[in-house]
Amino acid sequence: MPVFFITADHVQDDTVRIEGPLLHHLRSSLRCQVGEEVWLGDEAKQRYRVQIVDINRRVLSGRILQRQRMPSPTSPTLTIGQALLKGERMDWVIQKASELGAASLIPLVSRQVIARPPADRLVPQQQRWQRIALEAAQQAERWEVPVVHTTCEATEFFAGQPVHTVSLILTERGDGRSLASVALPSGPEGRVAIAVGPEGGWTKEERGNALHCGFTPVTLGTRILRAETATVVALAILQSRLGELG
Ligand code: SAM
16 A cells, blocks of 8 residues: 655644545545555654544544654665656656655756747646656655656756766767766765756757766667666666665
C-alpha cells in the first residue's frame, strides 16, 4: 500500500484528521473502511501507521498505532535538469525519476526543445508535474516528495548549481566520460546534478556553456537513446553505484 503524504498539522497527539483530495481518494477511489490501516508520511519525515476510526464525506479520523522516523540519508541528493519533452513523455520521465529517487526535477528550455510552453502555462504545468511526482513518490513509498520546479532556461540551470555539486551533462554522440566511472560524492551532504537534452539534443553552444559552468560530459554508450530512456538509465546507474538499488 502506498504511503500517503499529509502535512504535520493533520496530526494531533495520537489522532490524524484528513480532509480534501486525499480523503476523497481514500474514501471514493480506494474505498477505505473503518478498521482498516493506512500508512501516512509528513514533511517532518515522520511516518504513521493509522487505523481508520471514522470516515465520511467530510473527514477521515484515524488513530496512530505506530510511528517511524526516516532513516538518516546516506546518499547524495540527485537533481535532474530535464529538457522539455513532448506531451506524455515529460509526465513519464517525471514519474520515473520520482520513483528512482530524484530529489528535485527542473524542466529546462533549451534551443532544440520542440514544445516551448507559453508563459501562462508554466505554473499549471509545474503544478501538474508536482502532482505526478507526489503520486509516484507515494507509490514508491518514498519518505520525501521530489520537488518539481518551474521551467527555466538550460543556461540558468548550468550556471546555478551550488558549489561542490558534481554536475554532469548527458551528451549523445560525444566524447563524454562513462557514467560508470565518473567520480561521485559520498554521503548525504553531496549533490549530483544531471542535465538531459531534448529530443533534438544539445547544441554545440549549450554543451560548451555547460562545460564552462563546470559540467562534465557523460556518455551512456554509442546508442542514441530517447531522452526519457537516458534519464532512467542514468538514474539507475547512479543509484546502483550509490547503493540505493539494493
Ligand atoms: N537528436 C540527437 C541526435 O540525434 O544526436 C539525440 C538527442 S537524444 C534523443 C536526447 C538526449 O538524451 C540527449 O541530448 C542526451 O542528453 C541523452 N542521450 C541520448 N543518448 C545518449 C547517450 N548515448 N549518451 C549520453 N546521453 C544520451
